[in-house]
Amino acid sequence: MTTSTQQKGDFLATVSANRQIGKTFYRLTLEFTDIGAQAFAKTIPGQFAQLDLSNVALPPAEKIPAELSDKADRQILLRRPFSFCNLTTKNNKTSAEILYCVLGPATLRMTTLSAGNTIRVIGPLGNGFSVPENKKTALLVTGGMGAGPLLHLAKFLTTDFPSIIVTAFAGAKTAEDLPFKGQLDNISQNLGFSIPEFATYAIESFVATDDGSAGFTGFVTDSLEDWLNKNNPSPAETIIYSCGPEPMLAKLTQIAQNHKIDAQLSMERQMACGIGLCQSCAVECKLDNSNETVYKMCCKDGPVFDSQLVVFNL
DSSP, X not given: OOOTTOOOEEEEEEEEEEXXXXXXXXXXXXXXXXXXXXXXXXXXXXXXEEEOOTTOOOOOGGGSOGGGTTTTTOOOOSOEEEEOSEEEEETTEEEEEEEEEOOSHHHHHHTTOOTTOEEEEEEEESBOOOOOTTOOEEEEEEEGGGHHHXXXXXXXXXXXXXXXXXXXXXXXXXXXXXXXXXOOOXXXXXXXXXXXHHHTTTOEEEEEETTXXXXXXXXXXXXXXXXXHHHOOOGGGEEEEEESOHHHHHHHHHHHHHTTOEEEEEOOOOOSSSSSSSOOSEEEEEOTTSSOEEEEETTTTOBEEEGGGBOOOO
């Protein structure tokens, strides 16, 4: 997969759906037509787009959570970055689905978007996940809101690389914090298809929660390591893909190194411009065969990085 010849630009998108799937989780579906549809149809899992939310209205006062009341009136000057959890192209139209969590004034405004509204979107941006040759096993590891790009990757792998066996691991503090559509149930968990959205791609999945309210009790990285020790996959034929909180990514990198498995990480940073100009999203990276490090732009050089190159300063 490559982005070198990919077309990107500033496009107008029409909202086709905006559904609440949890206490603070939503799925926003944007529809692109004409040249925008062509550009976003080629989006690689892990790439992202910058949404202009400056003109989106606030919800009524009674629907603003108390913890956001002081922040709600802040002006939204900068575009906000979002990756996609699903893409569908049909009849010269591309639908892009975004998973988001209401955390601040921008995402609070997003909850008021409804079918027929339009917003400006810059993208597709950055470099996404890649699939090296000779890989037979792919392990998708998500933490919290990191689920979005890995759901997109799950669809891509099962469609374009059907010979690769994909297994997913999802972690959250509690069962309520899992950002997926569909309910977990005991039968599906016992069969190894804990997460309905991964099950739609016939992908075995495992849940880990800090409080033990669903699946494995503990961190998702512990669940992954437990699986690796039990299944002992061939290191050369296995790859790990991950997105989530940085401490989780740091631990996953250590696990991947211990098992000599390649890993690709989707990093999270504040991205003001999305094209590498503002220099606000630096990620410290190692230089090959050197003790020196350099700073790369998460928006332009990433957001997906080889785990062996990232320097974690936690």
